[in-house]
Amino acid sequence: MDLFDVPLDTFSSPFKLHQMKQSLKAKKVLIVEDQATMRKAIREMIYGFNMKLITEAANGSSAIAAMRKESFDIVLCDYNLGSGKNGQQILEEARFRKLLPFYAVFIMVTAEQTQSMVLGAMDNKPDEYMTKPFNAEQLLNRIKRNISRKEYLGDIEKALDSGNISLAIAHCDKKLLENNRLMHTHLLKLRAQLAIKIGDFKKAKAIYQAVLEQGELNWATLGLGIIAYLQD
Structure with a gap:
């Protein structure tokens, strides 16, 4: 089994769930999403993981500005942000300008994983893709396994x-x-x-x-x- 196929019930026991939440407590999270309702939904999921250090951005310019100000451990970025930069362009600029520390996890959130988007991301791939809709358990699983991978590598x-x-x-x-x-x-x-x-x-x-x-x-x-x- 690959680390990217960790079962969703890996953290199902109360003790393991508590340990996991404690390890995530100090993580800084950036949510990049142009839809206010979706930003709120993701923020509430993140709060449920005991992560309180959350910054929100509604567009690419705000996201880059936020990354200039501080280093984030986790970036949850929607691919389609309306006018302006899309999620892939944000990732490329952030890496080009060294705004993402090597330990940061960048998760691209998409409505659909189109072939053109995937091929366009060949040189600058995110750490993970998540397709909408998703629930808190799925998001938690993706965050945890990517953090584990980053720590190992x-x-x-x-x-x-x-x-x-x-x-x-x-x-x-x-x-x-x-x-x-x-x-x-x-x-x-x-x-x-x-x-x-x-x-x-x-x-x-x-x-x-x-x-x-x-x-x-x-x-x-x-x-x-x-x-x-x-x-x-």
Whole structure:
């Protein structure tokens, strides 16, 4: 089972739920949503997780301004924000301007996951997509598993944030040797992406092909397509 498939009842016991809420208490959250009713609904869900440090933005300009003022642990951003920047453009600008710390979780909220949106996000992917409508339990599950992933990959993310790809690769290779069952597939995906970043297409191709020998995974097929495109 992949870490991204944590069952929704993982935190169902009162003790585990209490522990989880305590760990989330100090997290700073930014909600970017142009619809006031939806902002309120998401805010109430977040309050229910014991997270009180919440900032709201109704458009892209307000979101970027908020990220300039302080660092957020979690950003919940709607994709379609009406006029102005959309959610993907906010993500791209925030990363370009280094407004998102390496430990931040960016969740894109969408009405529908269109092919054009997904393909347009290939270079700057959010940590997670959530399709409306969703409930508090689903949102909690996505937040928790992405925080867990960020914590596990912290040294890799930190190296990437500082622009040290070689160090990120070294950390990734070390973690792959640990044979972490929950994270192994994601580490392979990340390792292939890092190989592409430095132009090591042979390494990336070998990873994708090895993954596809075990089963049909869209991201590995897409990876081979990206390599073919980059190599004309």
